[in-house]
Amino acid sequence: MTPDERAMIDFVLRWSPFDDGDEYILPQFGLTPAAFYYRVRTLLTAPTDEIDLATCSLLREICRTKLSRPTPHPRLKTSSATNRIVDTGSTLE
Structure with a gap:
């Protein structure tokens, strides 16, 4: 494992x-x-x-969880009142 890979772990x-x-x-x-x-x-x-089985299992679960979450668009949010996506970015006029 390289030093960069170890740093990621x-x-x-x-x-x-x-x-x-x-x-x-x-x-x-x-x-x-x-x-x-x-x-x-x-x-x-x-x-x-370099990584024991328990740690490897924990790391896999963390990665699975993180990768299963939707990635929100930076300008879009969900409105709590309507549960709809709203564009929060400015528009050029």
Whole structure:
């Protein structure tokens, strides 16, 4: 495992108790959260002695959970009153 790959694993483990930290992925790793978790999940497919089975299972579950969440469009929000998507961006006039 390369130092960069180890840093990705360590990041997921450090933030897993908080179910957060995604806002730090792009600045730290240069990847979107989805690409980051996909890459971590891919790392876990290769056998390694560096990660025990319990940790590997935890990491897979975290990746599965993170990748199953919908990624909201930055300008779109769901209106709680109508449960409909509303464009919150400005338009050029």
